[in-house]
Amino acid sequence: MSNFLDFVSKQVLLLDGAMGTQIQGATLEVEKDYWGQENCSEILNLSRPDFIRDVHMKYFAAGSDAVETNTFGGSILTLGEFGLEDKTLEINRRACELAHEAIAEFAHDGRKRFVVGAIGPGTKLPSLGHVGYDALEESFVLQCEGLIAGRADCFLIETSQDPLQVKAAVNACKIAMKKTGVTLPIMVQVTVETTGTLLVGSDIAAAATVIHALGVDSMGLNCATGPQEMADHVRWISSNWPRLISVLPNAGLPELHNGHVHFPLGPDEMARWLERFLKEDGINIIGGCCGTNENHITAINAMLERQDGAKKRPAPVARKHHWVPSVASLFQQVELRQENAILAIGERCNANGSKKFRLAQDSEDWDTCVDMAKEQQREGSHTLDICTAFVGRNEIHDMTEMVSRTRGTITAPLVIDSTELIVLEAALKLYGGKAIINSINFEDGEKPAHQRMELAMKYGAAVIALTIDEEGMAKDVDRKLAIAHRLHDFCCKGYGMPSSDLMIDPLTFTICTGNEDDRKLGVWTLDAIERIHRELPDIQIILGLSNISFGLNPAARHVLNSVYLDHAIKRGLTGAIIHVSKITPLHKIPAHEVSAAEDLIYDRRESEAA
Ligand code: THG
Numbered sequence: 001m002s003n004f005l006d007f008v009s010k011q012v013l014l015l016d017g018a019m020g021t022q023i024q025g026a027t028l029e030v031e032k033d034y035w036g037q038e039n040c041s042e043i044l045n046l047s048r049p050d051f052i053r054d055v056h057m058k059y060f061a062a063g064s065d066a067v068e069t070n071t072f073g074g075s076i077l078t079l080g081e082f083g084l085e086d087k088t089l090e091i092n093r094r095a096c097e098l099a100h101e102a103i104a105e106f107a108h109d110g111r112k113r114f115v116v117g118a119i120g121p122g123t124k125l126p127s128l129g130h131v132g133y134d135a136l137e138e139s140f141v142l143q144c145e146g147l148i149a150g151r152a153d154c155f156l157i158e159t160s161q162d163p164l165q166v167k168a169a170v171n172a173c174k175i176a177m178k179k180t181g182v183t184l185p186i187m188v189q190v191t192v193e194t195t196g197t198l199l200v201g202s203d204i205a206a207a208a209t210v211i212h213a214l215g216v217d218s219m220g221l222n223c224a225t226g227p228q229e230m231a232d233h234v235r236w237i238s239s240n241w242p243r244l245i246s247v248l249p250n251a252g253l254p255e256l257h258n259g260h261v262h263f264p265l266g267p268d269e270m271a272r273w274l275e276r277f278l279k280e281d282g283i284n285i286i287g288g289c290c291g292t293n294e295n296h297i298t299a300i301n302a303m304l305e306r307q308d309g310a311k312k313r314p315a316p317v318a319r320k321h322h323w324v325p326s327v328a329s330l331f332q333q334v335e336l337r338q339e340n341a342i343l344a345i346g347e348r349c350n351a352n353g354s355k356k357f358r359l360a361q362d363s364e365d366w367d368t369c370v371d372m373a374k375e376q377q378r379e380g381s382h383t384l385d386i387c388t389a390f391v392g393r394n395e396i397h398d399m400t401e402m403v404s405r406t407r408g409t410i411t412a413p414l415v416i417d418s419t420e421l422i423v424l425e426a427a428l429k430l431y432g433g434k435a436i437i438n439s440i441n442f443e444d445g446e447k448p449a450h451q452r453m454e455l456a457m458k459y460g461a462a463v464i465a466l467t468i469d470e471e472g473m474a475k476d477v478d479r480k481l482a483i484a485h486r487l488h489d490f491c492c493k494g495y496g497m498p499s500s501d502l503m504i505d506p507l508t509f510t511i512c513t514g515n516e517d518d519r520k521l522g523v524w525t526l527d528a529i530e531r532i533h534r535e536l537p538d539i540q541i542i543l544g545l546s547n548i549s550f551g552l553n554p555a556a557r558h559v560l561n562s563v564y565l566d567h568a569i570k571r572g573l574t575g576a577i578i579h580v581s582k583i584t585p586l587h588k589i590p591a592h593e594v595s596a597a598e599d600l601i602y603d604r605r606e607s608e609a610a
Pocket of ligand 1: 347348350352353354355356385417438439464505507508543544545546547577
């Protein structure tokens with residue numbers, strides 16, 4: 001384990017106060033200190049190393065265990081706004097060195113101190129289309145390499161306003177670590193505005209769902225508000241998030257005093273709030289954001305030293321938390337296991353599943369396509385399957401249209417349905433939520449499945465996995481079960497994906513062909529659901545329901561689909577790709593119709609004749 005994680009797992013860590021507050025309080029000259037670029041604080045790492053080092057020393061003197069490097073705007077894109085993109089590596093490396101030099105000044109007391117590599121969001125929001133995913137990720141990679149070169153002890157992706165930006169930054173950290181062979185902890189902090197969401201509209205649960213799927217070490221909050229406004233969100237993280245937690249509030253909500261921004265919370269009030277979070281919410285890392293200075297840190301340090309006796313950091317307070325396996329749109333979290341219901345995946349935004357969608361897509365009538373998504377959401381679909389595979393059209397182009405047009409309006413998480421790797425990746429690069437990839441299988445061996453799992457882990461997605469292998473689609477129960485186990489080993493043991501994010505689809509075939517060989521396919525799938533559910537209780541089990549009734553008239557399909565779904569749910573099905581408004585509860589279907597459907601499903605011919 002890294003020194004940093006080792007420290008934080010045993011004791012509360014005190015971070016520093018704001019860098020900006022210190023810079024604003026100083027008299028710095030635009031030409032001499034900022035090289036003519038006022039607003040670019042990162043220049044000070046090169047132009048005024050003495051000043052930045054002094055700020056770090058002030059915070060260490062006040063009791064900080066760690067300081068954040070002066071690299072908030074240190075990505076290629078953000079430095080590029082000042083024509084400084086060529087200095088990205090140098091600025092980030094130098095910033096870390098300055099923090100280490102400050103630590104060296106305190107070496108005599110033998111205390112452990114850390115350098116936290118700060119990564120701000122930049123000025124562009126990918127979910128709003130200000131910047132593309134690839135450019136953003138690349139822009140952070142060099143910053144991360146600089147932070148590694150300067151021997152940062154961890155990455156802190158902070159003041160995050162858009163979960164898609166977090167994905168780019170986290171992946172940049174991972175790329176830089178791979179390039180350099182250095183492994184560091186990754187921490188993420190989001191910024192919840194007074195509206196109760198991130199700037200792009202994500203609530204705390206949506207943000208946490210996305211961040212959790214990226215496999216980072218810590219999640220927290222900083223900026224935008226004071227501790228009071230953060231309290232509900234801190235409570236949510238405390239009772240849900242399974243890993244480390246950080247909280248760095250502003251010194252209250254900013255007020256304007258004669259044209260000057262003023263932060264109202266004094267050191268003692270701030271320390272009291274953080275003490276409450278420590279005791280009630282069991283958080284691990286505290287500090288301050290805008291408006292906090294060394295006096296706040298002094299007060300917080302004194303508060304910490306009161307807890308467990310002089311000069312000792314208290315251990316984090318134990319907390320009860322329960323992580324609920326979920327997916328998310330940009331806006332909200334949707335639980336993969338619905339209470340007393342299945343996860344309804346709307347089937348209609350599919351070129352092959354709806355004539356209306358196909359026609360609208362073919363005439364690029366995207367408004368109609370998006371309206372179909374909205375309608376399914378209104379009808380109760382929890383998530384929406386999106387498939388734009390249509391002969392003669394460009395699938396990437398059409399998927400890009402659909403994801404770009406739904407990501408900011410549809411609150412149901414998306415299920416990206418494509419056999420093409422490049423289409424899946426194009427969609428995931430656009431999506432700030434936690435999507436579901438539909439699907440993987442072993443039809444062509446393991447390589448395509450590996451490629452799709454790599455996407456799922458990189459972009460943080462759940463996965464639908466079909467029971468198909470090199471020998472083809474599994475029809476009988478034993479093969480479905482064997483492939484389900486192989487998929488589970490492959491995804492969960494092989495990639496560390498949580499079992500709850502794996503959604504096995506044991507395949508639905510039409511039982512209405514009249515072929516003797518097809519009559520048992522429905523009941524075999526039901527039996528397979530039961531056995532998979534018994535042997536792999538934590539995974540999800542889903543079906544593309546409507547396939548069961550291909551070939552029947554619409555009224556009969558409606559009944560057969562509803563009856564089959566009911567039976568599948570009783571066997572352990574947790575989700576289904578369906579047309580929600582065409583599913584009827586069994587008690588509302590005439591009994592003789594239900595029993596005719598059951599005869600078909602269970603291949604009972606005697607009663608058919610009767
Ligand atoms: N498993 C997984 N994904 C899947 C499937 C599956 N994706 C596609 C498909 N199968 C599930 N989706 C649909 C969507 C529509 C229909 C069937 C399956 C359907 N549509 C009507 C028809 O074609 O007659 C409606 C036509 C219309 O409205 O024009 O039946 O199994 N993982």
